[in-house]
Amino acid sequence: MPELRDLFDREAVASQINPPALAALEERARHRVRRNRVAGAAVIAALVAVPLLTMRGEDDLGVPPPLQTPSPSPSPPAAPAFPPPLRDPGDYVVNQTFSSLSHGFAVYQAGAHHLCAAWLSTTEDGGSTWSELHQLPGSHHEESTEDDGGCYGPELVPVAAEILVLNQLSDPPTSFISRDTGQTWQEYHPRARVADAVPAGVNLQTHCLSENLCEEQVLSWHDPETGDIVELSGNAPGAFTADVRVATDGSIWLAGIGAQTGYHVSVSRDRGRSWQTTTLGEDPDPTDLGNGAAFTTHDGVTAYFATRGSTAGRDGSGSLYRTVDGGRSWQRIADGRPVSPIFGLWVTPDGSLVAADDRHGRYLSTDQGETFAPADLLPVASVQPIAGGFYGWVSDPDHPYDIYLSEDGLVWRPVQAPSR
Amino acid sequence: VNHRDVIQELYAGSYRRLVLQLYPVTGDLGEAQEVVQEAFVRLLAKPSRATSLDNPEAWLRTVAVNLVRSRWRRGKLLQRLLRRIEAEPTTMPGATPDHVALMTALRQLPMGQRAAVALHYLADLPIREVAEVLEVSVGTVKSRLARGRVALATALGGSADSPATVRSTHHA
Numbered sequence: 066m067p068e069l070r071d072l073f074d075r076e077a078v079a080s081q082i083n084p085p086a087l088a089a090l091e092e093r094a095r096h097r098v099r100r101n102r103v104a105g106a107a108v109i110a111a112l113v114a115v116p117l118l119t120m121r122g123e124d125d126l127g128v129p130p131p132l133q134t135p136s137p138s139p140s141p142p143a144a145p146a147f148p149p150p151l152r153d154p155g156d157y158v159v160n161q162t163f164s165s166l167s168h169g170f171a172v173y174q175a176g177a178h179h180l181c182a183a184w185l186s187t188t189e190d191g192g193s194t195w196s197e198l199h200q201l202p203g204s205h206h207e208e209s210t211e212d213d214g215g216c217y218g219p220e221l222v223p224v225a226a227e228i229l230v231l232n233q234l235s236d237p238p239t240s241f242i243s244r245d246t247g248q249t250w251q252e253y254h255p256r257a258r259v260a261d262a263v264p265a266g267v268n269l270q271t272h273c274l275s276e277n278l279c280e281e282q283v284l285s286w287h288d289p290e291t292g293d294i295v296e297l298s299g300n301a302p303g304a305f306t307a308d309v310r311v312a313t314d315g316s317i318w319l320a321g322i323g324a325q326t327g328y329h330v331s332v333s334r335d336r337g338r339s340w341q342t343t344t345l346g347e348d349p350d351p352t353d354l355g356n357g358a359a360f361t362t363h364d365g366v367t368a369y370f371a372t373r374g375s376t377a378g379r380d381g382s383g384s385l386y387r388t389v390d391g392g393r394s395w396q397r398i399a400d401g402r403p404v405s406p407i408f409g410l411w412v413t414p415d416g417s418l419v420a421a422d423d424r425h426g427r428y429l430s431t432d433q434g435e436t437f438a439p440a441d442l443l444p445v446a447s448v449q450p451i452a453g454g455f456y457g458w459v460s461d462p463d464h465p466y467d468i469y470l471s472e473d474g475l476v477w478r479p480v481q482a483p484s485r
Numbered sequence: 486v487n488h489r490d491v492i493q494e495l496y497a498g499s500y501r502r503l504v505l506q507l508y509p510v511t512g513d514l515g516e517a518q519e520v521v522q523e524a525f526v527r528l529l530a531k532p533s534r535a536t537s538l539d540n541p542e543a544w545l546r547t548v549a550v551n552l553v554r555s556r557w558r559r560g561k562l563l564q565r566l567l568r569r570i571e572a573e574p575t576t577m578p579g580a581t582p583d584h585v586a587l588m589t590a591l592r593q594l595p596m597g598q599r600a601a602v603a604l605h606y607l608a609d610l611p612i613r614e615v616a617e618v619l620e621v622s623v624g625t626v627k628s629r630l631a632r633g634r635v636a637l638a639t640a641l642g643g644s645a646d647s648p649a650t651v652r653s654t655h656h657a
Contacts, residue, residue: 069606069637074584075505077577081514084500087493090522094529 161480164223164268165452166470167191169480170247172221173198183219185247191470192480202241202250203233224268225289230255242292256291259298262336263317267295269309271319284309284319284337297337308358310450312365313414316391320360320370328358328372332365332392343395345370345386359410361418366391369418369434371407383407385420387434398434411448411455413474421446425460444477445469456480488532495535496525499542507549509603512592514577516553524548547618550600557596590640598633601626 163169169188184198201219220232231241231250241250263269267286284297308320319331319340331342362368366389373383383406386395409421418430420437429440444464445457454472466479500521507517524545528534538544577584591599597619604615605626616626 069587069602070609072581072583072587072641073509073607074577074580077580077584078505078508078514079501081578082501082504082518084496085522087496087525090496090525091529093522093526 161468162221162223163192163451163456163468163470163480166454166456166472168223168226168246170221170223170229171195172201172219174219185221187246189246191478192468199247201231201233201247202252203231203239222268222270222287224287224292225266228289228292230287230292240292253292255287256293258293258295260295261298262338263297264336265315269311269317271309284317299338299340308360310360310362310368312362312368314365316362316365318360318362318365318368318392320358322358328370330360330368330370330388330392330395332368334365334391341392343388343392345372345384345395359407361411363412363414363416367412367416367433368392369410369412370395371410371420373406373408385434389433408460409445409447409457411450411457411474415473417475419443419448419474421460443475444479445471448474488535491535491541492525492528492532495528495541495545499545500525503542503545503549506546506604506608507553509588509591509607510550510553510600512588512599516556520549520552520556521545523552543614543618550604550618554596554600586641587637590637593640594633594636597621598629598636601629602633602637605630 159171159173161169161171167189169192171186171188172183173186174183183201185201186195186198188195201221203219222230222232224230227244227246229243229247231243233239233241240253240255242253242255243250263284263286267289270285270287272283272285283300286295287293288295308318310318310320312318315334315336317333317337321329321331328345329342330345331340333340358373359371360369368388370386371383372386384397385407387398388395407420407422410419412418416431416433418434419440420428420430421443422428425441425446427440427443427446428437429443430437444459444466446460448455448457454470455474457469457471457477459467459469466481468480469477470480471477503521503524504514504517507521508514511517511520527548528541528545534544535541577588591603594602600619601615604610604618605612610618612623612626612630616623619626621629
């Protein structure tokens with residue numbers, strides 16, 4: 066066999082390497098510091114987007130509490146006791162998410178003292194109070210080198226009311242299921258099966274087709290009864306899925322990006338049995354597929370897709386597209402928009418469109434994206450639909466809160482992280 | 486000490502080299518760039534680390550390799566459940582046929598063997614350093630290299646015991 070290094074074409078590979086501007090990475094780092102410092106509303110389950118199919122009015126996960134105008138100093142909730150041997154909240158990375166306006170989950174992962182262990186605290190009242198900490202099963206106390214990725218954080222997937230699935234990425238990986246909101250857990254071996262349509266009331270996920278590459282993803286969900294993984298058989302044309310949304314009319318939307326396919330949007334109006342796909346005429350930066358777009362729809366008729374162009378929009382080449390006919394045709398709009406690049410994009414139940422840039426700017430459009438006005442009082446920069454409303458998180462590191470909940474996408478209530 | 490200046494210099498000097506080293510580990514250039522970028526993001530999140538570490542580039546490499554392994558474990562969990570088998574072609578514009586064959590063969594190796602082979606044979610790390618990066622013993626690395634060599638020889642149509650291959654293993 067010839068010398069391996071002689072087979073490796075360094076020159077060809079090096080010619081394809083395009084380092085992004087260091088400033089772009091610094092911006093990501095600032096967001097990271099903010100999220101980790103308190104309770105980054107980052108997704109607990111790393112299985113990409115987990116929007117709920119349960120739509121407003123169908124909330125079987127709990128009745129949301131009444132929302133209030135953001136208050137500068139809400140009463141601090143009862144903080145859970147920190148587990149030994151760590152007593153300082155700063156010893157933990159806290160990842161927090163909500164599956165509805167009432168039900169939230171905070172995973173505490175030991176992040177500073179070489180412990181590969183994690184604990185769960187839950188709330189059933191929108192973050193006003195949090196439960197005592199319960200150690201998650203499969204936590205291992207072996208040492209790891211500091212912050213080098215050696216501790217594999219658990220993936221917590223809210224499946225349905227009171228049902229959680231936990232994937233521990235130890236070697237070998239193990240799965241656990243809880244039917245009492247994390248009070249008790251059972252190790253289980255989920256089976257995999259295929260379905261030709263998406264049932265109502267499940268949390269959609271996307272996962273990668275390839276074991277090592279993530280250039281193509283498919284829709285899947287956990288069976289709320291058994292915890293089994295169900296994969297949609299007739300998936301949309303494959304690509305990296307930037308976003309998944311379920312509209313109030315039941316239509317399912319996938320906003321995709323692919324190095325070969327470019328930006329595209331697929332919509333299904335028969336629960337995933339068939340898809341209509343439209344390609345938007347723009348080439349993404351292949352080195353930044355995971356950060357390259359934002360998508361939103363509410364009613365399934367009007368939808369918006371914001372691309373960020375090359376190098377995460379640093380060259381200002383991102384575009385905003387709109388459909389008003391359910392995805393059959395798309396128009397590029399708002400060339401003079403005040404935000405570029407757009408990092409957060411959401412449409413409210415009343416049809417207003419909110420765009421957020423990565424420099425703490427918020428803009429509101431009430432004419433379907435034709436014009437925008439500054440809306441700096443909106444506290445959040447990124448928004449995820451949940452049962453009964455939205456949760457969003459903040460990008461401004463000087464803002465006193467990190468996570469907000471909202472019924473309508475416009476009036477937001479701050480959530481006190483349990484570690485404070 | 487201006488940490489940012491240190492990181493900027495490190496970025497300018499190390500980014501391409503790290504991507505070149507991680508590419509054979511991931512089998513995909515885009516993913517290699519993603520994990521190297523993520524490693525720099527972690528460094529930028531705590532910039533004082535840039536001056537406190539003895540070898541920041543080695544730290545970045547370790548972080549990037551661990552990110553690849555973490556991604557692979559996540560994928561492995563789903564693949565185990567869904568019983569999928571990887572069958573992706575490899576592409577690199579302008580690369581030699583030998584390079585394409587090598588990358589295709591590397592991607593067929595189990596993750597542990599692939600990482601060891603890539604870091605030792607292609608990134609020129611001593612076996613001891615590969616063991617540190619992968620958090621395994623030197624013996625395990627040698628075992629993975631031996632098994633990886635046999636598998637690659639089969640895939641590339643040669644002998645695993647050829648002098649050329651053995652020559653690059655003795656600087657552990």
